Amino acid sequence: MKLLQRLIGFLLRSVVGKLWATIMLLVAVVLLIVGGFLLQYVDILTFQDAHKVKVLFVITAIIGFSLSTFFAFFLSKKIQQPLLQLKDAAVKISMGNYSARVHTRSSDEIGELANAFNHMTEQLDKLIHDLNHEKNHLASILRSMGDSVITFSAEGKVILTNPSAHLLIGQWSNIEQAWDVREGAEEGTVSEVPIPLRELFQSVMEEGKDATDKIHVLSSVWSVVMAPLQSGGVIRGAVAVIRNVTEEHKLEKLRRDFVANISHEIRTPLSMLQGYSEALLDDIVASPEERKELVQVIYDESLRMGRLVNDFLDVARMEAGHADMNFQEVDLSHIVRRVHRKFLVYAKEREVKLHADLPESPLIVKEADEDRLEQVLTNLLDNALRHTPSGKSITLAGKIASVSGKSYVQLRISDEGQGIPAEDVPYIFERFYKADKARKRGASSGGTGLGLAIVKNLIDLHHGRIVVESSAGTGTSFTLLLPVEAHQSLS
Numbered sequence: 001m002k003l004l005q006r007l008i009g010f011l012l013r014s015v016v017g018k019l020w021a022t023i024m025l026l027v028a029v030v031l032l033i034v035g036g037f038l039l040q041y042v043d044i045l046t047f048q049d050a051h052k053v054k055v056l057f058v059i060t061a062i063i064g065f066s067l068s069t070f071f072a073f074f075l076s077k078k079i080q081q082p083l084l085q086l087k088d089a090a091v092k093i094s095m096g097n098y099s100a101r102v103h104t105r106s107s108d109e110i111g112e113l114a115n116a117f118n119h120m121t122e123q124l125d126k127l128i129h130d131l132n133h134e135k136n137h138l139a140s141i142l143r144s145m146g147d148s149v150i151t152f153s154a155e156g157k158v159i160l161t162n163p164s165a166h167l168l169i170g171q172w173s174n175i176e177q178a179w180d181v182r183e184g185a186e187e188g189t190v191s192e193v194p195i196p197l198r199e200l201f202q203s204v205m206e207e208g209k210d211a212t213d214k215i216h217v218l219s220s221v222w223s224v225v226m227a228p229l230q231s232g233g234v235i236r237g238a239v240a241v242i243r244n245v246t247e248e249h250k251l252e253k254l255r256r257d258f259v260a261n262i263s264h265e266i267r268t269p270l271s272m273l274q275g276y277s278e279a280l281l282d283d284i285v286a287s288p289e290e291r292k293e294l295v296q297v298i299y300d301e302s303l304r305m306g307r308l309v310n311d312f313l314d315v316a317r318m319e320a321g322h323a324d325m326n327f328q329e330v331d332l333s334h335i336v337r338r339v340h341r342k343f344l345v346y347a348k349e350r351e352v353k354l355h356a357d358l359p360e361s362p363l364i365v366k367e368a369d370e371d372r373l374e375q376v377l378t379n380l381l382d383n384a385l386r387h388t389p390s391g392k393s394i395t396l397a398g399k400i401a402s403v404s405g406k407s408y409v410q411l412r413i414s415d416e417g418q419g420i421p422a423e424d425v426p427y428i429f430e431r432f433y434k435a436d437k438a439r440k441r442g443a444s445s446g447g448t449g450l451g452l453a454i455v456k457n458l459i460d461l462h463h464g465r466i467v468v469e470s471s472a473g474t475g476t477s478f479t480l481l482l483p484v485e486a487h488q489s490l491s
Helices: 002-013 015-045 050-094 109-144 163-173 176-183 195-207 246-281 288-319 332-349 370-386 422-427 451-461
Strands: 148-153 158-161 211-217 220-231 234-244 328-331 353-357 364-368 393-403 406-415 465-471 475-483
Touching: 050 109, 148 163, 158 163, 195 211, 195 220, 195 234, 220 246, 246 288, 288 451, 328 332, 328 370, 332 353, 332 364, 332 370, 332 393, 332 406, 364 370, 364 475, 370 393, 370 406, 370 451, 370 475, 422 465, 451 465
Parallel strands: 353 393
Antiparallel strands: 148 158, 148 234, 211 220, 220 234, 328 364, 393 406, 406 475, 465 475
16 A cells, blocks of 8 residues: 555656656546547447548547647646756856756656756855855965965966066066077977076976975075976976065175174284284293384284274164264364364375365254264275375365255265275175275275275265265275255155
8 A cells, every 4th residue: 555655656746657647637538528429429320320420530539639739738838847947047057157046846856856956056156156265365365475476387387376476477578588598498499487497397397396496587586486286196287486585695695794704804813912912921022122012913903803893883783773873953064174183194194185175154964963974084084094195185075065956965085095996886885895805905904894884874874875986096086965954865
């Protein structure tokens, strides 16, 4: 009994059952109609009039055919309608409309298909929404990254970049032709991988391992981390993360140079202090005059080391922004005359002419540190005297100058000394400039190599500018521009 009920329920819920029931119903109707018509005439006609019987069968067949056609059309319409809805929904989904649904109340296989289709579209809509959310999230992360991220296909074509990488590729593309000529690239070679990354890209694609490298492009240094993109054991591309480490590279080089330079500067006075001290301890010196001379050398070298330490501390404080400045209104002509008088005796001893060329009107600066500016002029004039031979002259000049419609005090220290080679001029404001033998101007100099670095930092603190003009054998000229008004700077 239960099996029969299940069978009947299945037939009523399935398309096959509905077709079977419809056909059975149609056959029953036809038989009833035919029987109804025939029963009326069976006794009357007793099949004596064959023509009437034929007409009766024709009429019955026409009625049965019409009813069969009507029921068949009705049934096909009921089956076709949800199928057409499924087709329309599938077309909408293929066009990107994942909210399309099929609305049917049928409980047969077509209804189950429609319900499964709606569930599939809901899951697909949710999946696409999640993917778009993840995509936007990833795009936001990539856009906010300061590093450049580039994804390459296995053929070397760029698949994905963030804005920083897009700009970087544009910059590097301007130098591609020069690189190709220098490296002798073959004609017809096509690759979207920027030339600075090609060697690393080929290595990653061949070995299938992460690789890191530092590349130099023009005056910049870039750190590159490149990793392969693998799928099923097959390398299908690579992703590169590129960071500009130019400043870090410069700082590292500066640190190494500083250690080397300060070691060079300190080693000589320490050696002399140790040597002469040992000579005194071992009583090698015979006469009081020699002993006094050794003590004087030890004293001079200790002063030199003191100056070196003090100068270095000054530079460190200025570069860290911790310099103590006492800004007030200052007449620079008074400072220039005071420094001129201070060095007159020293200049006469060296037989160097020292001139001061100042206007009668004062050179007022509304915001300046008088002691610091005197230190600047003292350092510059001391350098000029140490590198100007006898018989030559040094000039200190000052005047009011106008730059871009703004007033500045221009101070100029010019000498007729040894001069600086043109290729060395850009380096003279670096710390320990003299410590680099390749750029050393004179072996007799007793400076620490920090004087010009201090000068540059002090002028920067006054929002001014210092410019040097020099060539070997023709002398050197330092020009200072200091703003007259407070809170005014050179652009």
